[in-house]
Amino acid sequence: MSGKDYEMVVGLETHVELKTATKIFCGCSTAFGAEPNTQCCPVCIGMPGSLPVLNRQVVHYAIKAGLAVNCRIASYSKEDRKNYFYPDLPKAYQISQYDLPLCENGYLDIETGEGRKRIGITRIHIEEDAGKLIHQEGKGTLIDYNRCGVPLIEIVSEPDFRSVEEIKAYLQKLRATILYTGVSDCKMNEGSLRVDVNLSVRKKGEETLGTRTEMKNLNSFQFIAKAVEYEFRRQVEALEAGEEIIQETRRFDQASGKTFSMRRKEDANDYRYFPDPDLPPIEVSPDLLRELQAQIPVLPDQRKKEYVKRFGLTDYAAEQITLSREAADYFEQAARRTRYPKLAANLVLSEVMRLMPADGGEIPVAPEHLGMLADLFGDGRINSGTCRQAVAQLWEQDQDPEALVMEKGLEQISDPEVLSKLADEVLSQQEKMVMDYRKGKTAAFQGLMGQMMKKTKGKGNPAKIQEILAQKLK
Structure with missing residues (x-):
């Protein structure tokens, strides 16, 4: 046994x-x-x-x-x-x-x-x-x-x-x-x-x-x-x-x-x-x-119900955010300043709570800036990788996210003509990956995606790249 x-x-x-x-x-x-x-x-x-x-x-x-x-x-x-x-x-x-x-x-x-x-x-x-x-x-x-x-x-x-x-x-x-x-x-x-x-x-x-x-x-x-x-x-x-x-x-x-x-x-x-x-x-x-009883503030379970109902978060995501009062307060302020509250929640969970000190403390990125960053991501102007990069840079020096994206050249590349040209270059340079893919090794497709992201310095639109590569490999 x-x-x-x-x-x-x-x-x-x-x-x-x-x-x-x-x-x-x-x-x-x-x-x-x-x-x-x-x-x-x-x-x-x-x-x-x-x-x-x-x-x-x-x-x-x-x-x-x-x-x-x-x-x-x-x-x-x-x-x-x-x-x-x-x-x-x-x-x-x-x-x-x-x-x-x-x-x-x-x-x-x-x-x-x-x-x-x-x-x-x-x-x-x-x-x-x-x-x-x-x-x-x-x-x-x-x-x-x-x-x-x-x-x-x-x-x-x-x-x-x-x-x-x-x-x-x-x-x-x-x-x-x-x-x-x-x-x-x-x-x-x-x-x-x-x-x-x-x-x-x-x-x-x-x-x-x-x-x-x-x-x-x-x-x-x-x-x-x-x-x-x-x-x-x-x-x-x-x-x-x-x-x-x-x-x-x-x-x-x-x-x-x-x-x-x-x-x-x-x-x-x-x-x-x-x-x-x-x-x-x-x-x-x-x-x-x-x-x-009157002195007790709104507690995690009450906040969790509101986040699920108002912002469409999953029970698990809402639970994780409300485990920190500082993170929950911050999320609520950011969610009021974005058209994409679920994306703001994901940024709080994946980036803000990772960068926060274990004992809490002040978050150096203004909540309205996180909300603006969620809008840039939601509108497709930046991808997930550059979004994480932007949070890290805002953590070091808070500023207008749109100005940061323009200054650092972080805006996502979504132009089909530009991506198509880069895809041709990748496919000609990675003949073995192409052959492997055509033999049924689907993992090779992820390798080609990686090469495209490398070509675009991490700024390529993943969905557009995937679509263009799939068309060219048919």
Whole structure:
């Protein structure tokens, strides 16, 4: 039996740092990159007699995130102590939420090559972050408590994922949705968005879930994909060899691309949850809910529907553009300035999003200039190759696209007489390609097309060239 006979069953726990100025239970700064242990106080490090006070902004941000992913917001919830001992947790418990979370029963719709799929979101709860262990080879381990008490929301999905593609699509959509709301910067390189992956395997067609393992604190889409692919293969091979899968926490090693056992995985009972006696319940009034709902901007799914209906984009293209708020804003402005909004969308997807920095930022090409470039392309005055070239040049120095095309001589060659003459030259120079084509080797036609584009320095009209070559080769 092979891996094709098995399927993965994956659920994700996504930890998102909230963009508050101070921590969840004290007034210490949450700024990233400070010297170790300079942003701590007795509350952060659990000194006897210190008392936590809940940051109201944390609750508001968590509610906005819940509303953005279609959750039901609890009118009454509480905070609990999750008890375990680890060096980065100075109180020996973490304040989290257990049986009464703030947000429940949400979902996100994703688009993959297989089409649309709805991913269930079980819950979103608030909690405090732990500190950070810094391992120094040969010197031991240091602890930085600056991160203790940084506010988090944990977004727990249903075990609805069956492929790496679905996982990636969900995380991109979730990150985009959170960024739209403004409650987090979601910088994975700074740990603002981290993912725990719970994975099990079972034979296709079975309903019973297998034993799961958990891979913690993955902070890049690339590492998540590699970890999932490796762990799936490992579990399948173990089952095929008659071995038992153990419920455990595993570490993904970036250098080897493998996962390694860290410790046995605890169950909820092992944490001895109980309500935190120092914190009152959280009560959310209907008025507060309406106020926070009004602050949420137009989200990716709403924009996606508009792009499909108004501009004729495919579901997939609309989904990809709306994953970046900057790109979506830019596209809307460009689409209003062109007769060819679908071409503008293609330029945003293929060129603008490729050239944009990973963390977003300003796009140096004015949206009206991209719209004008789409018009030049749509009217047949430039071809796709010169269009891409023009975007790259505008990125370096923005200017009127039509003036750029004229100045650089980028206008497409569509004159049948000029192209016919060049085609005669190519056919006389490429006798072997012509013979190959006439013997049925259709790939030779693409070679002749390439030679024509070379003759025209990339400015030939591909459709006209194809038509003229086909006529001459008959």
